[in-house]
Amino acid sequence: MRDQETFEPFEDDELDATTGEFELSERQALRRVPGLSTELTDVTEVEYRQLRLERVVLVGVWTEGTQDDAENSLTELAALAETAGSQVLEGLIQRRNRPDPATYVGRGKVNDLGAVVLSTGADTVICDGELSPSQLRNLEQRTKVKVVDRTALILDIFAQHAKSKEGKAQVELAQLEYLLPRLRGWGETLSRQSGGSARAGGAGGVGLRGPGETKLETDRRRIRTRISRLRREIKGMKTVRQTKRARRARNAVPAVAIAGYTNAGKSSLLNRLTGAGVLVENALFATLDPTTRKATTSDGRVYTLSDTVGFVRHLPHQIVEAFRSTLEEVAESDLVVHVVDGTHPDPEEQVRAVREVLAEVGADRLPELLVVNKADAADEETLLRLKRLWPEAIFVSAHTGRGVEDLRTAVEGRLPRPAVEVRAVLPYDRGDLVARVHRQGEVLSTAHLPEGTLLHVRVGEALAAELAPFEAAEPVGPRS
Numbered sequence: 334m335r336d337q338e339t340f341e342p343f344e345d346d347e348l349d350a351t352t353g354e355f356e357l358s359e360r361q362a363l364r365r366v367p368g369l370s371t372e373l374t375d376v377t378e379v380e381y382r383q384l385r386l387e388r389v390v391l392v393g394v395w396t397e398g399t400q401d402d403a404e405n406s407l408t409e410l411a412a413l414a415e416t417a418g419s420q421v422l423e424g425l426i427q428r429r430n431r432p433d434p435a436t437y438v439g440r441g442k443v444n445d446l447g448a449v450v451l452s453t454g455a456d457t458v459i460c461d462g463e464l465s466p467s468q469l470r471n472l473e474q475r476t477k478v479k480v481v482d483r484t485a486l487i488l489d490i491f492a493q494h495a496k497s498k499e500g501k502a503q504v505e506l507a508q509l510e511y512l513l514p515r516l517r518g519w520g521e522t523l524s525r526q527s528g529g530s531a532r533a534g535g536a537g538g539v540g541l542r543g544p545g546e547t548k549l550e551t552d553r554r555r556i557r558t559r560i561s562r563l564r565r566e567i568k569g570m571k572t573v574r575q576t577k578r579a580r581r582a583r584n585a586v587p588a589v590a591i592a593g594y595t596n597a598g599k600s601s602l603l604n605r606l607t608g609a610g611v612l613v614e615n616a617l618f619a620t621l622d623p624t625t626r627k628a629t630t631s632d633g634r635v636y637t638l639s640d641t642v643g644f645v646r647h648l649p650h651q652i653v654e655a656f657r658s659t660l661e662e663v664a665e666s667d668l669v670v671h672v673v674d675g676t677h678p679d680p681e682e683q684v685r686a687v688r689e690v691l692a693e694v695g696a697d698r699l700p701e702l703l704v705v706n707k708a709d710a711a712d713e714e715t716l717l718r719l720k721r722l723w724p725e726a727i728f729v730s731a732h733t734g735r736g737v738e739d740l741r742t743a744v745e746g747r748l749p750r751p752a753v754e755v756r757a758v759l760p761y762d763r764g765d766l767v768a769r770v771h772r773q774g775e776v777l778s779t780a781h782l783p784e785g786t787l788l789h790v791r792v793g794e795a796l797a798a799e800l801a802p803f804e805a806a807e808p809v810g811p812r813s
Contacts, residue, residue, distance in 0.1 A: 389414050390450055391424040393461035394432045405679050406646065410461045410483060412596075413645075417490050422453040436475065437468045443475045450476050459486055463649070466515045484511060484649040491652065499570045506563040507651035509556050516552055567655075574662070586773070587636040587748045589628075590663040592691065593672030594683040595643030598706040600624075601731035602672060603640045606741060625662075630745045633771040639666065646686040653693055664696040667749050670740075672704050675711035675728070680719065700747055702727065704740060709733050750775060753797035756805040760785040763803075769796065 391410050395403035403426050411421045425438075425446065433439045437460055438446060450458060457479045458472065464482040472480040481489075488511060491504045591599045607626040625639045639662055653660070663669060671687060673680050684703075691697050703723050708716060709730040716728065727743050729736030754777075759767055767786055770776065774792035781787070785803075792800065 387419055387457065388422055388453070388455045389419045389457040389459050390422055390446070390453060390455045391459050391461065392438055392446060393424070393426045394438060395426050395428045396431055402679070402682070405682070406461055408678075409646070410459065410486075413483070413486050413490065414459055417486055417493070419457065419459075422455050423449055425449065432462060432468075434465075435468065436471045437462070437464055443472065446472075447476045450478055457481055459483070462647075469515065483647060484651070487645065487649055487652065499567065502563050502566050502570070503655040506560060506567065507649070507655035509560050509563070510651045510655075511649070513553065513556050513560070516549060516556075587634075587668070588639065588662075588666040589636060589668045589670060589744060589748070590639045590641055590666035590696075591670045591672060592641050592663055592687060592696075593643065593704075594674060594677070594687055595645050597643070597672040597674040597677075597683070598731045599640050599643065599672050602670075602704070602706065602729070602737075602740075603638055605731050605734060605737050607638055630748070631742075632776060634748070634775065635772050636748055639663075644687045644690045646682065648686070648690055653690060657694065660690075660694040660696075663691065664694050664699070666696075666699065668744065668747050669696060669699050669701045670704055670744065671701050672706050673726075675705045675707045675715065675719065680705070681722070702743055702747055704729055706731055709735060750791060752791070753794055754789075754791050755797050755800050756787070756789050757800045757803040758782060758785045758787050758805050759800075759803050766799065766803075770800070 391407055391414065393403060393407045393410065407424050407426060411424060414421050427438050427442055429439065436443050446458065449455075455478060458476055458481070460472075460480065460482045462482060463484045464472070464480070469480050469482070488504065488508050492508065495501045495504045591603055593599050603624065603626065607628050625637050628636055628638050630636065641660065641663055642656055669691070671684070673683055677683055688697060703726040705711075705716075705719055705723070705726050705728045707730060708728045709732060719726065720728070727736060727740045729740050731737070759770075763785075767788070770788060770790050770792060773796055774790045776788065776790050778789040779786065787805065790800075
């Protein structure tokens with residue numbers, strides 16, 4: 334994934350620097366067009382990697398919480414489906430103590446679901462939960478259309494939006510780990526031989542595999558081999574990321590991570606604060622590749638701001654594991670700016686879901702600055718309620734710029750302070766060292782003496798050691 338340490342936007346590229354218009358237009362040029370699919374219509378021949386999400390019916394099982402919680406979850410599933418390129422025709426919720434282990438919604442309700450699919454002309458059913466292989470198979474047999482669960486839907490969106498080499502590798506790894514236990518065949522596929530005869534054209538040949546290996550076993554073996562290769566590649570990319578992180582740590586550059594629910598406005602805020610030019614789109618998981626940009630405090634100290642992948646309730650564990658090296662960027666930061674969508678019907682649930690994922694990667698121990706975005710679009714009653722709920726939160730609008738300066742000041746106030754206080758007189762020919770002190774440390778006072786620049790500063794231990802030869806023996810001031 335992109336992890337650039339510095340970025341200076343072109344002065345005449347204002348449009349791209351604020352909304353990422355170039356990337357957005359490129360993505361929209363590849364939109365799926367409903368009705369133009371040439372895939373096989375027999376559901377038994379459609380593999381997971383050839384998902385056709387065009388006209389869908391949503392199904393949810395309400396097991397806990399209020400009715401509003403269940404409806405919000407299905408509304409979010411509809412937004413995910415539309416982001417993946419589908420048209421939502423109908424949404425159904427069933428109240429149960431727990432999902433049916435055989436058919437998810439219960440045997441009686443499957444017939445009702447089949448009737449809805451038939452009447453609406455849907456070609457896909459999307460379930461608001463992770464289905465077992467047997468539940469997938471049973472639902473497909475009963476409804477006669479493709480059945481997709483929430484996990485597969487999110488993975489499909491990630492596959493569409495990943496751009497960098499690391500992002501594509503992470504998404505493919507998550508997809509394969511999801512697919513492996515769900516590989517299944519119909520009819521002859523289960524018993525089709527693939528490796529006993531050279532004449533059969535099998536990939537193995539004599540001495541490499543037993544003559545009884547089926548096509549299903551061959552697919553599983555190839556997937557396991559690919560998973561191992563992807564894990565090695567991602568591990569190598571993780572080393573590069575750690576090297577860049579170590580370089581920033583050596584230079585004592587504080588790191589700020591922007592985390593939050595998907596579509597809360599993290600990329601928009603990064604653009605407002607740094608002019609990063611990251612793609613901005615009103616869609617879930619619009620940006621997956623984290624971007625690191627340089628920012629400067631009002632007193633001249635340098636720090637980094639990193640945009641991270643968005644979270645969602647019930648984020649698939651395959652995604653968390655595949656993107657662990659990326660999410661560790663958050664865990665290694667000095668401050669987490671937690672962005673919340675002020676217009677969302679259930680912002681408290683958003684915060685809970687994000688904190689749950691942050692805890693999985695060890696980032697729950699870090700200082701957190703809660704930021705409620707889209708304050709320009711939220712109604713006053715909601716804003717008042719959230720201000721009572723989170724009195725320390727900063728309310729901003731990345732769209733209009735409202736509150737952004739307050740956010741910048743709050744971030745600067747929470748950055749770690751250098752630990753060592755030093756008074757030093759630097760010769761005028763050591764302008765490079767003066768610049769480093771301003772960039773990496775906190776300058777408390779400055780004075781100009783005949784022999785050099787008198788600095789009273791707070792700096793890190795490494796820089797303090799470099800300043801030691803110039804340290805003033807006792808506090809001195811400008812001579813009259």
